[in-house]
Amino acid sequence: MAAGSNAATQPEEFELVITRLFDAPRALVWKAWTEPEHRVRWMGPQGFTGSIVKMDLRSGGAYRFHLRSADGADLWQQGVYREVVEPKRLVCTYVWTDAEGNPTQPETLLTLTFEDLGLKTRLTLHQVLFESVPARDSHHGGWTSSLERLAEYLAKSLS
Amino acid sequence: MTELAAPFAMSLPAVSKHLKVLERAGLIARGREAQWRPCRLEARPLKDAFNWLEHYRRFWEQSLDRLDAYLHELQVKEKKNGRRK
16 A cells, blocks of 8 residues: 555655746746747747747636747647646646647646746746646546556555 | 565565565556466556656746747846837
8 A cells, every 4th residue: 555655645756846947027027928929939849939829827827829830840738727826826727739639648747936036037937747736626647557567466466 | 476486585475475466556467268367467557656847847848938929028028118218
């Protein structure tokens, strides 16, 4: 039982934390993140072009972005905003999808924290597997249940 | 299964039980040829689990590089406009 529940509840293994210090005041970083005309200027890696399909920036509002890589591959990002606390905190569900909106990666919860350091801003990006978040919607991913089953299997074979 | 079990100090029924669990989890695929059931490792579910984070990480790191450059550009513009006023 121990290993089985670990796979489902220990987020450490399935989370991503990136911290960046920007040489810009917090209000500007927030603006660049949340205003469509600014957002499209830096969406995606070098060479990507992006457009906003939808961006309803409020708790419960949905968003969907389209990105095209330099070599012409299409990628969509979409989700629902969970918390919008200007200018310091933004929480949303986040997943990459195909043109029809079917997820191509596991769905995640993204939490952004904008920390005011005067003329600088520290941004912390925290991304965690959706399934390990207690407030999850009815959603299931085949691969997590596979992992849970593997953990269950390992626990059994060790006992 | 006899071949798979050979290296382990485990009874055949025990190996069979473990294989069933792996099969249910989608981590192996088993054929059915009379008494002979070849097993094949299905690495994709496991590989997927460990790849998604890496995809997202690369994406964010590179996006944030661009955001950094863009913020710089915005501030240079603001300064210029400020001076003109």
